[in-house]
Amino acid sequence: MSGPVHQAREALGHRLRDLRRDAGLTGRQLADLTGWHNSKISKIEYGKQTPSEDDIRAWCQQCGSLDQVPDLIATVRNIEAMYVEWRRMLRTGTKRRQETSKQVEGETRLFRWYEPVLVPGILHTAEYARAVLGRVIAFYQVTDDLDAGVEVRMERQQILYRGIHRFHFILAEQTLRTVVGDREVMIGQLDRLLTVLSLPRVRLGILPRTHRYEVPTNQFIMFDDRLVQVEAVTAELTITQPREIALYAKAFEALAEATVYGEGAARLIEDTLRSYRSG
Numbered sequence: 001m002s003g004p005v006h007q008a009r010e011a012l013g014h015r016l017r018d019l020r021r022d023a024g025l026t027g028r029q030l031a032d033l034t035g036w037h038n039s040k041i042s043k044i045e046y047g048k049q050t051p052s053e054d055d056i057r058a059w060c061q062q063c064g065s066l067d068q069v070p071d072l073i074a075t076v077r078n079i080e081a082m083y084v085e086w087r088r089m090l091r092t093g094t095k096r097r098q099e100t101s102k103q104v105e106g107e108t109r110l111f112r113w114y115e116p117v118l119v120p121g122i123l124h125t126a127e128y129a130r131a132v133l134g135r136v137i138a139f140y141q142v143t144d145d146l147d148a149g150v151e152v153r154m155e156r157q158q159i160l161y162r163g164i165h166r167f168h169f170i171l172a173e174q175t176l177r178t179v180v181g182d183r184e185v186m187i188g189q190l191d192r193l194l195t196v197l198s199l200p201r202v203r204l205g206i207l208p209r210t211h212r213y214e215v216p217t218n219q220f221i222m223f224d225d226r227l228v229q230v231e232a233v234t235a236e237l238t239i240t241q242p243r244e245i246a247l248y249a250k251a252f253e254a255l256a257e258a259t260v261y262g263e264g265a266a267r268l269i270e271d272t273l274r275s276y277r278s279g
Helices: 003-022 027-034 039-043 055-065 066-081 097-104 126-140 146-160 182-197 241-259 261-276
Strands: 083-085 110-115 166-172 202-207 220-223 227-231 235-239
Touching: 003 039, 003 055, 003 083, 003 126, 027 039, 027 055, 066 097, 066 241, 097 146, 110 241, 126 146, 126 182, 146 202, 166 241, 182 202, 202 241, 202 261, 227 241, 235 241
Parallel strands: 110 166, 166 202
Antiparallel strands: 083 235, 110 220, 220 227, 227 235
């Protein structure tokens, strides 16, 4: 099993072990109370076996920790789904990944999206999307379905104008300066961001490069308060555990406090745009 999944199992096992110890029970005593073999307790606590949802309920009942059940069950549901390798997800090309995103996005009312390096996919121009997805295809050496991938990525943008969805984007200033494609592609993309600033259900801010460090950060997207997606080099993590989602919300709020919006954001975009046009 992949490293992150095994680490998540171990972390869950440590939490369950702490609950058992806090209840003053040995592993054998808990096994007797639940009717399980003693080895099952050991395997769960050392991350060698993922407990079922019924196992979680029984464990917490015997340890007097029923208030922990919802959070622990969310952890169990997340473990097997949390880590999806990009090569496996992209094995048939980029279109499938875009269609998966459309489904999740369609179920979301409030998006909170932080990007440190690239403009969010849902705000791409076709030329910027083509340059990004072209690099993805080349890097992961997957099926070249560039035209189809770009088409679906453009379709995803309809959500900006329809329904009851709301969007809060925080873009690090570096996203304006990371050269994707060429100068003309960047000019078109930054013009697009200026247009996005005026959309009624979109709040778009720029995190200045001189901002003070306050919280640990990485790229992430929050879909309401039900899940967070994090894109790493090798895989995408899907996080559904409430206490972890709360930490991402806390980080987003801290980033938002350091972010400039409205005329301040427009000035940063326009300044960068002038540098591309003059270069």
